[in-house]
Amino acid sequence: MKQTIVIAGAAGEGINTVELFIERILKQNGYELFSYKNYMSRVRGGYNFSTIVVSESPVFATVDKADIFIALNREAHDNAEAQMVSNGLLITEERMPDLKEVSRSKNAFAMAAVGAVLKIFGIHEDELHKIKSKKWADDVNLENYKSAKYGYDQFALKHLPPRGGEGRILINGNQAVAFGALSAGLSFYCAYPMAPSTGIMTTLATYEKEQKIIVEQAEDEIAAVMAAVGASSNGVRAMTGTSGGGFALMVETLGFAAVSETPVVICNVQRPGPATGLPTRTEQADLAFTVTASQGEFSRIVLAPLTVEDAFYDTHRAFNLADEFQVPVIILTDQLLADTTQTVERFDTASLKNERHLLEAVVEDYKRYDFTRVSGGRKYPGLDPQTLIMTDSHVHDEYGHVTEAIEPTIQLKQKFLNRTGAIKSALKKPELYGSTDYETLFITWGSTYGALREAVDQLNDDGKSVAMLAFSDVFPIHPDVMKPYLKEGVKVINVEGNAMNQFGMILRMETGTLFDHAINKYDGRPFTSQYIIEKFEVIQHD
């Protein structure tokens, strides 16, 4: 069983509330969910929708056409046919003629729709009492319950909830990044609001007091990242988050973090560019920029979580890598991942370690920038009671003082080369998924994993032999990384959410791997497995 629910209407009409109740109650009854928000860059009005894919087994991608369509207004009703499967179920106000007699609340239909969905998915009537919020007055909660009950009674049961689901959590990509940072011991988060990254800051601010952290809204992104580096230089784990336009402003500080060997974690939640682009839509088009941003040559790490779950673990790992190699680590997610809410296994915090790679003991003649040390051994002001630390942005000697001499200039560069080499060996290998004797190998990175994984399953079920190689650790790339996977006669298809095959380009540059075909998507909307399969079939027939 796999059913897709679309809730459509204008901003401010309750899409989020309907979605929240449906997701929470279905999840509590053991269903697996994958939901994605499709919204316009405006505060009220417009045409927005959320897509919730419901199944008994984990879901990895969104779906284009709805089985159940909830139209919160006339425009949504008009769009329903185009967004539904041919035999889909349309839930509209017209189908609930007596609702006005039950409740005159402006939310009556939205709540009735929640009740309808719960009935269809076989949820027990008692669960309707969960449709309430502490934020609302008692009479509002009562009205909502009555409407939901009405909706519940209008529809017939179609599915039965699966057992299990214990220990599963419902979380979106931005929250997972925020939680990953908290688990890593984040102390200071400084950012400037920018869609679709703001959710990270909002999540952290929500728990600021309990976690004893500081979340600071900066005057601009230039300040945000520099403040994070400043905080890190004084010993705490610090982070910033933004989208492409804000990341463009942060670029000068990337090089500063690298040359001053100050760990910092930056999350770029990509949206389509260039310039203002499509503020609330999705794309994977900042990769080439991210791996080369800032003047000069230096070491950096770019991680692109494949899933919501990875967003948590990769963010945790980002902090350890940043501390180990004293480099900027950029986490590259996108609006799809940020606004995807998914049921995932409760994060296993007991398995995690926060590794700071510090040198706490007082040592004679400490060299903050020892040219031979590519990892660890860091001190910051106050770590020991004696050592003075100079953090510097120039070419400097091993103590951090400015120099223009030839020898340290070369040694600093060689240090970066050695460091990048060490990083390449420390990063995770790509995940191979699908048929072991594959004839086609898809290559992808980041959030496109989900749709491609489902496409691979479907194609193999249909008798094809395909596999995918998914990269979460996208930069730097080890030159031998592709060797185990490339075989005679295997067709390589590059799949990514941009027009110019940016990861394919990096892979070719670093490993010499060529792809035979490419499947791209650059309409601001996420990949679906169906889209990939259709494109694959076109390639097969060529």
Place this chain on the structure above:
Amino acid sequence: MININMSENPFVRNTKTSWCPGCGNFSILDSINDALFAEGLTPQNVLMVSGIGQAAKLPHYINAHGLNTLHGRAIPAAMGAQAANNDIKIILTSGDGDTYGEGGNHFLHNVRRNLDIVHIVHDNQVYGLTKGQGSPTTALGQKTRLQFDGMRHDALNPVALAISLGCGFVARSFSGDPVHLKQMIRAAMNHKGYALIDVMQPCISFNHVNTFKWYKERAFYIPETHDVTDRVKAFELALQFGDEGIPMGILYKEEKPTFLERIKHIDRPLVKYERKPTDIDWLLDQLVE
């Protein structure tokens, strides 16, 4: 040069500098060294933060912790550094272009944030390291190595700007008057909150208008009758600059909660909190339900 016993002051680094012989920076450096020592601080308790420019090289010439960042970015770096560990005293040293030009936005907003820092601006009314272009504080009409027919922009008045922003300590001093300068730095160090000292400093290489003599002839000490808590009077005084005389001393003073005092849930330096991955278990428990 101030006559202090160099061997006793642990901040004195006695290193070669890349400043021009006779530059006002030397006197500012000596005054900072002297003030830090006089205030009973140790190098381990002090972080010198700077951006880029001739003035911004100063952290390399002091025996203390240093954070030499990028042009214009000293203030946000100081903000983060302070958030992480406010046990360390932060002195920010930067030029007029660095502070009021490239870093202008940071200056505005960190005065609002009320960082607890001493910010010493080496204001020589010209760009030095890039060799003589006009700065935000160069006078309208003044000829430079780039503005051949004279500056086309009105000059920015740093102390008036700071007072208008509600900066809690606004002072002006002169590198040619080290006794006064040291006194101002010590007063700023004892102020809780953002303390700005705009230091008039002759650039002997590129500014042939605002010379030592030019400042000396115009500067006067603010009379003791001036009420430093009267913001309107302070603003009026701040507007005075140039041939009409240049007031020197504390123009405005107001105590108010600092950046970190406004964050009530933090009761010690952030760097001292112990953190571990399981700290979020209570949050995950909420999500399981």
